[in-house]
Amino acid sequence: MSMIQEANCIRRFKRVCGDGWDQGWHERNGGNLTYRMTEEDVKVCMPYFTIKGHEWVDMGVKAPELAGAFFVTTGSGKYMRKVALDTSDCIGIVEINETGDAWRIVWGLTNGGRPTSEFPTHFMNHSVRMKATDGANRVIYHAHTPNIITLSTLIEPDARRYSRILWKSMTECIIIFPEGVGVVPWMVPGGAEIAQATSELMQTYEAVVWTQHGLFCSGSDFDETFGLMHTIEKSAGLYLSARAAQGGSEPAYLIADDELRQVCTAFGVSPNDAFLD
Numbered sequence: 001m002s003m004i005q006e007a008n009c010i011r012r013f014k015r016v017c018g019d020g021w022d023q024g025w026h027e028r029n030g031g032n033l034t035y036r037m038t039e040e041d042v043k044v045c046m047p048y049f050t051i052k053g054h055e056w057v058d059m060g061v062k063a064p065e066l067a068g069a070f071f072v073t074t075g076s077g078k079y080m081r082k083v084a085l086d087t088s089d090c091i092g093i094v095e096i097n098e099t100g101d102a103w104r105i106v107w108g109l110t111n112g113g114r115p116t117s118e119f120p121t122h123f124m125n126h127s128v129r130m131k132a133t134d135g136a137n138r139v140i141y142h143a144h145t146p147n148i149i150t151l152s153t154l155i156e157p158d159a160r161r162y163s164r165i166l167w168k169s170m171t172e173c174i175i176i177f178p179e180g181v182g183v184v185p186w187m188v189p190g191g192a193e194i195a196q197a198t199s200e201l202m203q204t205y206e207a208v209v210w211t212q213h214g215l216f217c218s219g220s221d222f223d224e225t226f227g228l229m230h231t232i233e234k235s236a237g238l239y240l241s242a243r244a245a246q247g248g249s250e251p252a253y254l255i256a257d258d259e260l261r262q263v264c265t266a267f268g269v270s271p272n273d274a275f276l277d
């Protein structure tokens with residue numbers, strides 16, 4: 001195993017891929033993960049980079065503020081389950097060119113691999129989240145979270161409706177995503193249209209539901225991003241179980257709006273008022 005795999009950013013990246021698999025979020029090649037490396041990460045990994053034989057590949061989207069950035073990314077068609085086993089085949093590091101509209105592989109994705117099919121979506125979301133958080137957000141994670149997908153077959157694709165269900169099913173949700181969640185209606189994955197729709201919502205939300213597909217989450221580090229995904233998915237599951245236990249109707253004792261406000265006051269967070277009664 002090459003020493004680059006001991007780098008903190010690679011170890012933590014691999015951990016998320018494995019944890020997501022363990023949760024049942026990544027059937028076959030489902031889901032993808034990208035991480036915008038820090039200068040320190042790049043310094044540690046640089047000795048293992050090679051650009052020989054790697055061409056710039058146009059992305060079809062552009063973000064000049066990400067010019068020269070380096071990303072760790074899962075590979076297109078690769079399995080999260082295999083990342084720990086065949087790391088350099090399943091993931092890679094790409095460099096962004098100086099106009100911010102093309103990538104080239106500098107490490108990994110051996111055997112002719114390419115970054116995830118959702119790379120343009122991740123890239124645009126990195127741009128939006130970096131600006132929205134003053135550079136703090138570095139991780140974008142997409143998973144096929146089963147409870148969120150099930151929920152999206154039962155309710156309309158409306159951000160207020162989802163946010164209220166998720167906040168009201170588990171007390172601390174509103175502290176973790178006080179702005180609520182965004183919702184993209186059903187769309188074809190992998191294209192510019194879903195990239196555009198998601199990145200518009202990510203100006204406001206750290207998490208966006210993809211109807212009948214899964215979730216897109218962002219965060220400043222791997223723990224925070226995985227934790228956000230996990231919290232949203234768990235809350236959706238609790239709601240579905242409660243609803244099923246009650247014969248399919250709305251659970252009788254969801255957390256009240258006034259109680260949600262009390263939690264926010266106690267923990268010093270400002271909720272998205274438009275989503276509270």
Ligand code: 2HA
Pocket residue numbers: 029030031032077116117118142189190
């Ligand atoms: O990587 O999940 O949305 C496969 C996908 C595409």
Ligand code: ZN
Pocket residue numbers: 030031142143144189213214
């Ligand atoms: Zn997907």
